[in-house]
Amino acid sequence: MSSILKNNHLQYDYIDCFQGVLIAKNDELTISDACIAFLSSVRETVQKLSTIKAKIVSMVGLKAKPFKMQKLDKFKYEAGEQLGILKVYERSDNEITLGSNGTHFNFRISLILGYTIIDKPRTLSMSTRVVFNNWLGRFYFSLIKPLHLIFSKILLGSTIRKLERKALLKDNNFNSI
Numbered sequence: 001m002s003s004i005l006k007n008n009h010l011q012y013d014y015i016d017c018f019q020g021v022l023i024a025k026n027d028e029l030t031i032s033d034a035c036i037a038f039l040s041s042v043r044e045t046v047q048k049l050s051t052i053k054a055k056i057v058s059m060v061g062l063k064a065k066p067f068k069m070q071k072l073d074k075f076k077y078e079a080g081e082q083l084g085i086l087k088v089y090e091r092s093d094n095e096i097t098l099g100s101n102g103t104h105f106n107f108r109i110s111l112i113l114g115y116t117i118i119d120k121p122r123t124l125s126m127s128t129r130v131v132f133n134n135w136l137g138r139f140y141f142s143l144i145k146p147l148h149l150i151f152s153k154i155l156l157g158s159t160i161r162k163l164e165r166k167a168l169l170k171d172n173n174f175n176s177i
């Protein structure tokens with residue numbers, strides 16, 4: 001299976017990819033389902049990190065702004081749409097590419113919902129591609145890369161669990177997962 005990111009022939013400074021297999025076999029899952037599950041996992045993770053940050057800064061007498069993310073059910077997951085800093089760049093039947101362009105680096109996250117060769121269980125692949133715009137981007141990413149690798153694996157696992165629950169329970173409410 002070829003990715004939209006590979007087909008656009010851009011040069012990237014950093015690339016990674018993680019893949020997991022869904023135990024629940026369900027041909028009704030869509031790339032929109034995968035994106036909703038991914039973004040709800042991102043929201044939960046960022047909310048936990050925001051709580052930790054608030055506790056840390058409160059020790060020195062500061063206040064942190066609470067994290068807010070718009071509702072996922074109003075998002076259509078179509079090219080050009082924006083959800084916070086994440087923009088949908090491209091979409092196909094089995095892949096969606098989200099990302100952001102910044103001052104120091106640009107990044108894309110690709111979610112691909114596919115199949116394995118044997119017995120056709122579903123797979124979910126999550127790729128990250130980064131282009132550095134300057135030395136500060138390269139330096140900043142070198143600092144966050146270890147956390148990026150940890151959180152990528154955590155988010156992939158959480159997204160797969162949400163998709164399996166949807167497949168098994170026919171549960172369309174990712175906010176309750």
